[in-house]
Amino acid sequence: MVDIIKANAEHSDLIAKLAQQTFSESHGHSASKEDINNFILRTYNTEAIRKEFENKQVDYHLIYFNKTIAGFSKIELQCPNININDKNITKLDRIYLLEAFQGKQLGVKLLDFNIALSKKQHQNGIWLVVWTENQKAINFYTKMCFEIAGAYDFKISETHTNPNHVMYLKY
Template identity: 45%
Template structure:
């Protein structure tokens, strides 16, 4: 497996992976219109281009052999009201395509993301995770994240999903 930092040229690739994994996760019991409204905004080319130009936002793409398997997105120095610490990273996206589940892709990408955050002088990492996403919750708690709060994640004007706030100090 190889992991590299994403560039502006990766916008379309990031959008494709993001849309695919978001649909796989949320369409299970979220109205399609709400999921599509979020996707349209979050994975728009202008949004991704702006993020990839921001020095405080880092995307990392993982390949399994020669196939793209997923990506992570971190934002540096993003505080959270539930965490009393400075210089912490928000893990904003952590997406692994379903066909690569169970192949150690998530663990490798996670470890790379944590090392990158530490190298950037961060002292912890936090994220929101949908309370229905048991696979993700198990992954994060197995990697020593602790539930520190609750967040109502707004998908669209008519839909929000309950999320836990998880935190890992280092």
């Protein structure tokens, strides 16, 4: 059984812990251990997550599988990208599943949920960035009809960035 619920600021600690684990699982080898740990501590701490709830364009959702937390997503409505000419578009800022829950179609369910939410808000498309070396994620988004629209350097630290694709799904 799959449940997707809207998160609120009270979920900040849970989201921070999920983000720390899932980012480490998916990107932990993309930079030095020190750079990754510092990025995680800076970006995925409870207070940083709690502050994001102040932005009314941001929505977090939690996905549960058989009543066990499996991952989360974060979208930002009305978030333009210089690589995309369309107006009124949504950024899929985060969609992370714990490794133990991958391969159960939960990513598809969470992505479809966010696309439907974006469409309901009269958005014209949804975009994201994905690490160029994360072929599993690139294949997933390509299968879901996203197309590469540009490039983006994802800053891990002052001395390290990871090359990313900007991928876009036009509605």
